[in-house]
Amino acid sequence: MTPRAEGEKKGRDVRLMQGNEACAEGALAAGCRFFAGYPITPSSEIAEVLSLYLPRVGGNFIQMEDEIASIAAVIGASIAGVKSMTATSGPGFSLKQENIGFACMAEIPCVIIDVMRSGPSTGHPTGPSQADLMQTRWGTHGDHPMIVLVPSSVREVFSETIRAFNLAERFRTPVILLMDEILAHMREKVVIPDPAEYSVVDRLSPGGPKDKYLPYANDRDVSPLAAFGEGYRFHITGLYHDETGFPTGLPEQVRCQAERLIGKIERGAEEIRNVEQIVPEDQQGSLDTVVVAFGSTARAANHAVKEAWQRGKNVGFFRPVTIWPFPIRELGEFCRGVRRIIVPELSFGQLAGEVRKWIEPSSRLVPLNRVDALPISPEEILDRILEVD
Amino acid sequence: MSNRVEVRFSGSGGQGIILAGVILAEAAAIYDDKNAVQSQSYGPEARGGASKAEVIISEGEIDYPKATNIDILLALTQVSCDKYSSDLKPGGILIVDPQEVKKVPKGEFTVYSVPIFQVAGEKIGRRIVGNIVALGAVVGLTGVVSRKAIEEAVLSRVPRGTEELNLKALQAGLEEAERLKAK
Incomplete structure (x- = not known):
């Protein structure tokens, strides 16, 4: 584990950290004080670090009997007013889907970390992959909102984990932070920022009389959330409910809740979205080619794009940092008039399929897929950029 | 990108290859204040078979975190040398332990033979510090940090109470490097 004292000697807190360690540190910085999980490769170090540090800051760590119980405990802790999270990989992420839907429906803030390994079922535990992308969006059933963040450096894992908690609290919804095995296990330099350099958001607490509290008011997107046990009486259910939280089947009330659930994220999308866009310094006219990538693959793509500039190619680089809600407007503007869009990813084309929906029909989409549990190299992407067509 | 230096340590599980990689990366990132990324082969092969740890060091941002065009390769077993030496770039440096690596690959790179485990065993009295001797040799021969x-x-990084032992091991590696460079 990272020696904490060393960097501090020099006045700045500089550390070489794994992505998983940075995630745990980011969670602590964001105010997370409860973790329940069932360790699984390649996410286990998150649990390992939090099991050590949470008790030191007055928090709780529980290794549960399985992944379903873990997410249930996380939801319970959040309802009690404590910022909570769990971490898992594909097999565990599948098991958590039902309760993720419950948290969406009941509007319980929480953070779920999914470190992708390859394959369906137990797959290849130590092989990197990016094939849970669609599961993060549509893994749980029914129309539901979803916020998913996809960092691509260890430093960004730290800051995006803080942002995941902030968004969960701000929008009263589960937020997923999606990493791959490469990012989770590689060590990289991180200068831990001073707490004054980042903001931490807490959920709204209800004021007003306790017997008038409405946890699901229809006149606003996000209502304050009372901690259970504070004396506010309300009901929590996975059924459609009215403003008090009690189940309803009345069409008008069902429609109201359903629309607000989706609408709160749609209306907040500008606040949630985050992308990185890079164009050549001497760019003139519109780009010829754009490479779209996320996570660790984006680092190979970034390298390849810079190599292509050296060879005089007019190539741009587009990286979603928030992947859901999808950066429809940003991608559309960046790719306007572009001849060719290359999408490298460690899956059979989950990102490419989404990109295809939002680009001009005249742009040619070139998928670059790798599914042998090895990373895509910059050379493979450069070859595709230089390909004569 | 020209100041990007790629280092790969290879050997077999248990030789302390990964710890050596972590220490080199921390030396670069924390104490030399450069950028560094460290990654490793992860999985069953890391326990027994050929294992590797990679460190990329640069003054600037490091985008791709894996080694593809290696400047410095350390090989502590024949198997790992055979498996991992093909990415060594022309003009690169290969450091081998001659007791383990009998067949040195041919190429346009400089080869240094450092009896790492012999030094660890005979000079220091503990073969287990071979990885630290290796670090000394690598730094002495390349000046990478x-x-x-x-x-x-x-x-x-080393456990409390073993500081002196490990510093001796590091020094022994640096001395081996000096001896070779003087030749």
Whole structure:
């Protein structure tokens, strides 16, 4: 584990950290004080670090009997007013889907970390992959909102984990932070920022009389959330409910809740979205080619794009940092008039399929897929950029 | 990208290859204040078979975190040398332990033979510090990080009570490098 004292000697807190360690540190910085999980490769170090540090800051760590119980405990802790999270990989992420839907429906803030390994079922535990992308969006059933963040450096894992908690609290919804095995296990330099350099958001607490509290008011997107046990009486259910939280089947009330659930994220999308866009310094006219990538693959793509500039190619680089809600407007503007869009990813084309929906029909989409549990190299992407067509 | 230096340590599980990689990366990132990324082969092969740890060091941002065009390769077993030496770039440096690596691959790179485990066993009296001897040899032969940085990084990583032993091992590696360079 990272020696904490060393960097501090020099006045700045500089550390070489794994992505998983940075995630745990980011969670602590964001105010997370409860973790329940069932360790699984390649996410286990998150649990390992939090099991050590949470008790030191007055928090709780529980290794549960399985992944379903873990997410249930996380939801319970959040309802009690404590910022909570769990971490898992594909097999565990599948098991958590039902309760993720419950948290969406009941509007319980929480953070779920999914470190992708390859394959369906137990797959290849130590092989990197990016094939849970669609599961993060549509893994749980029914129309539901979803916020998913996809960092691509260890430093960004730290800051995006803080942002995941902030968004969960701000929008009263589960937020997923999606990493791959490469990012989770590689060590990289991180200068831990001073707490004054980042903001931490807490959920709204209800004021007003306790017997008038409405946890699901229809006149606003996000209502304050009372901690259970504070004396506010309300009901929590996975059924459609009215403003008090009690189940309803009345069409008008069902429609109201359903629309607000989706609408709160749609209306907040500008606040949630985050992308990185890079164009050549001497760019003139519109780009010829754009490479779209996320996570660790984006680092190979970034390298390849810079190599292509050296060879005089007019190539741009587009990286979603928030992947859901999808950066429809940003991608559309960046790719306007572009001849060719290359999408490298460690899956059979989950990102490419989404990109295809939002680009001009005249742009040619070139998928670059790798599914042998090895990373895509910059050379493979450069070859595709230089390909004569 | 020209100041990007790619280092790969290879050997077999249990030789301390990954710890050596972490220490080198910490020397660069924390004590020399450069950027560094460290990654490793992860999985069953890391326990027994050929294992590797990679470190990329640069003054600037490091985008791709894996080694593809290696400047410095350390090989502590024949198997790992055979498996991992093909990415060594022309003009690169290959450091082998001659007791383990009998067949040295041919190429446009400089080869240094450092009896790492012999030094660890006979000079220091503990074969287990071979990885630290290796670090000393690598730093002495390549200057990839400063001596002060590697010393501080070793001290901050090794278990309490073993500082002196490990510093001796590091020094022995540096001396081997000096001896070779003087030739």
